[in-house]
Amino acid sequence: MVARDDVETNPSGLSPVRTRSRQSLSLQLRQEIRCQHNMANRAKSRTSKRVRRVPPLASANMLCIRLATTPDVPTIAHHRVQMFADMKVLPWHLRERLFRETSQYLERAIPSGKYVGWLASVRERPYEIVAGAGVQLRPVLPHPVKRCGRVVLTGGVQALVLNVFTAPAWRRRGVARLANG
Numbered sequence: 001m002v003a004r005d006d007v008e009t010n011p012s013g014l015s016p017v018r019t020r021s022r023q024s025l026s027l028q029l030r031q032e033i034r035c036q037h038n039m040a041n042r043a044k045s046r047t048s049k050r051v052r053r054v055p056p057l058a059s060a061n062m063l064c065i066r067l068a069t070t071p072d073v074p075t076i077a078h079h080r081v082q083m084f085a086d087m088k089v090l091p092w093h094l095r096e097r098l099f100r101e102t103s104q105y106l107e108r109a110i111p112s113g114k115y116v117g118w119l120a121s122v123r124e125r126p127y128e129i130v131a132g133a134g135v136q137l138r139p140v141l142p143h144p145v146k147r148c149g150r151v152v153l154t155g156g157v158q159a160l161v162l163n164v165f166t167a168p169a170w171r172r173r174g175v176a177r178l179a180n181g
Contacts, residue, residue: 063175064126068117068134070110076117077102079132079165113137117163120175131166131175135159 068076077099084090090098109115117134121127142155166175 062123063120063130064123065118065120068110068119068132070107072117072119072129073103073106073110075119075129076106076132076134076163080163083163083165109136115162116159129167130170133164133176134162136162 080102081090081095081099084098085095106115110117115134115136117132119129120131121129137157137159140155140158142153144151145154164176
């Protein structure tokens with residue numbers, strides 16, 4: 001028996017096993033890829049339709065952004081815990097400890113100026129904090145940096161952005177953009 005391109009010889013020698021030619025296999029593979037691509041596009045369009053149904057964007061006259069103070073420590077600590085929980089990197093058994101240790105740090109860092117935070121609240125309800133962010137300020141040693149084609153020495157204070165959090169009901173409404181704008 002002679003083996004052809006589209007026929008595979010059965011190792012048992014009893015009868016030939018029909019296989020598809022390379023051309024038809026390539027066509028089937030292309031059709032499968034096209035189908036998967038179409039399914040992915042449909043899923044994206046369903047997702048984008050959901051995004052369009054979110055509440056209206058936040059506007060500057062809707063929110064009030066202010067500096068965080070020592071009485072805001074529990075809110076900032078809660079935001080920090082919730083931020084890591086939303087990222088799924090904080091186990092349940094560490095949440096209370098993170099809240100406590102963050103609060104202790106912020107009680108010292110806010111008055112000393114080592115931490116500066118901003119909180120966004122609804123203008124009509126200033127007690128309703130919908131978002132927050134902060135920076136931890138730390139001194140840095142002098143070091144060279146390139147500015148305008150020249151190398152100069154710089155140093156002083158470096159700001160590390162921390163605790164960027166928006167309450168779930170206010171996400172995807174432009175609150176962070178307003179806070180940074």
